[in-house]
Amino acid sequence: MHLIIAEKHIAAKRIAAILAPQKVKQVRVSGVDTYEYESEEGKKIFIGLSGHIVKLDFPKAYNNWQKVEANELIGAEIITASTQVKIVSALKKLGKEATKVTIATDYDREGELIGAEALDIIKQVNENVVFDRVHYSAITPKAIDDAFSNPTNVDFNLADAGHSRQVIDLVWGASLTRYISLAAGRLGKMFLSVGRVQSPTLALIVEREKEREAFIPKPYWELSAMLKSKSGEEFKVEHRTKRFWEKAEVDAAMEKISIGDDARVSEIKTSEKTDKPPTPFNTTEFIGAASSIGFTAANAMRIAETLYTNGFISYPRTDNTVYPESLDLRAQIEIFKTGTFKQYALKLLEKKELVPTKGKKETTDHPPIFPASLAKKSEMNEQEWKLYEMVVRRFFATFADPAIWETIRSKYDIQGEEFKANGARLVEPGWRWYYHYNAPEDRLLPKMEEGDVHSVIKVDVEAKETQPPGRYGQGRLIKIMEELGLGTKATRHDIISKLYSRAYVHGNPLQPTKTAVAVVDALEKFAPTISKPDMTSKLEADMDRIAEGGIPEDDVLNESREMLEGVFVDLEKNKDDITESLRAGLREDKIIGTCSECGSNLMVMRSKRGGRFIGCEGYPDCTFSLPLPKMGQVIVTDKLCEDHGLYHIRIINAGKRPWNLGCPECNFIEWQKTQEEEKKKQKEASPDKEKPKTLKDISGIGKVTEEKLVDAGVCSVDELCEADALELAKATSIPVKKIKTWQSDVI
Known part of the structure; x- marks a missing residue:
């Protein structure tokens, strides 16, 4: 029996359907769906994993944060535990019978490790099993047929590189998270997460926020005029001095000009600008483009993974920006000769030669992201179609001609003051016809020649201030992470998701919370190695050397532990200062504003x-x-309520969209109004309904609850005095303690 192992269930199902000469039979093994068929070589069975089916962890003895010091985790034993018991059981059962195993997981560091983990499980029950490996970049008939016709060997160096990342991230993350959380007194669900890649990334965000806070705006003024041509067209011109830094200067220029003055065209220059087509999508460029149309990095990659496993696009985790020679580009475009993108495909196919653009990065593992097959809009949800369409259009654009713009630079003399205006008109759409995202708009000017005279119909001075540097959007942040060697194409979006889930950042562009600032400040001051990219980029480079076979995994793991021990020396030296710094910073993140009644801080x-x-x-x-x-x-935001002087707050629940609650006092007032309106509606709906008037009359309303008491009109629980509480307890058999609980909740 030949056992084929794919990374996910859907991939196994699709690959089996592609390779099977007849209908595939679905069989459950140990509660897991497998797919099988008979071939000339014998039975073939396909099974899908669920990503990693085992995980690395410390022995249970290390789980007690109070008894085991954080630095003891550095040299602790690391064990492997199963995370998918049914799949492991199925692998062992099928592995016993297998004469051959083919690893068909995704072809990257993570996929190689996942395949090697499955192979290790099978070897426990079938030590001498024969195995090989297949590589593919798209789950399409041609790509799968080619892959299984040309099997290769499992790359254990690549798997070791993936394994080393798991070990290093576990040891660094667990030990530092434990140390910082204990120092801050933040345990349980509110622990402070620290990580080898996460912390330098968070430091980038905090550093940008500090630049914004330290920024001192500088006032300036802009002078513009509206002109009217002889043909009646109106257009705007701006003074040659883009920014006046002195008010007196702009006032002096303004005094010279009046409505009705002549604006003589002193210069006209027309030229052509070539707008080059974009390069193919790699992961970073894809995330950046998806971010510009409203997708978070994590959501874009999740959807891309779905499109890939369904055979619609190629593998979405790639650094490559150059199409390989092995890819038949014309045939790939011909796929779209029918369907939604027919007109674009036919236009491209008119070209005698298809010459795509090339980016700076060229790798040999996977091609750039391209559309692997034709899809119908009905086969996807709205978000999937949006990203699929973007990938198709980007693919087409890489073969298209440049876009050509006609640009116009004009100057005007108004009472001795020089003004200017620039215009642009798209003459040849070129690649922008295929890929319309974020296209600049035409800026049209009336037809004119030097010496023409226009009329001034309005003069305007606008006061402005210089703006601080912008916060990082997710797409921009991932680009910076790539430049600094933080994380990999497969992990960067997950790192950003973790920052959100740990409430270190909110919004997009990303804004750090005061907790994030407190953690980064403490790390930068007392253990800067953790917050700088140098250490983690060095380890990333070492992991690449493991994959290339240039260095043993153990050498890198030992080096990382030595680095971490050095970090803990710094931490222990400054333990008290770290605790004080963290707790002071975390306290600030609880302040909502100032109490309107006494002037003290209002806090969570x-x-x-x-x-x-x-x-x-x-x-x-x-x-x-x-x-x-x-x-x-x-999450306490920096937006302040003008009415109550309280900061707006945001509520984050795992797996749900953030809830912008706004000003908590405004929200409470609105809630009270809603309650009053609801009571009024209920009263109007049943005006004749008899309501108990005394505490003793409530014995007939069934199980007594706080809500029923209020609805019954007996009392508002917060109005109960001691005597009333005792009487109520007597009448209803509700313990006085319970009634007191209601009262404390209300208060």
């Missing part, structure tokens, strides 16, 4: 029962408070 607090609310630091003298949602992490 916890009640004795664990519930959270916004309370006043002036308690017990000041009892002002506001409610908070029970679930989700509270």
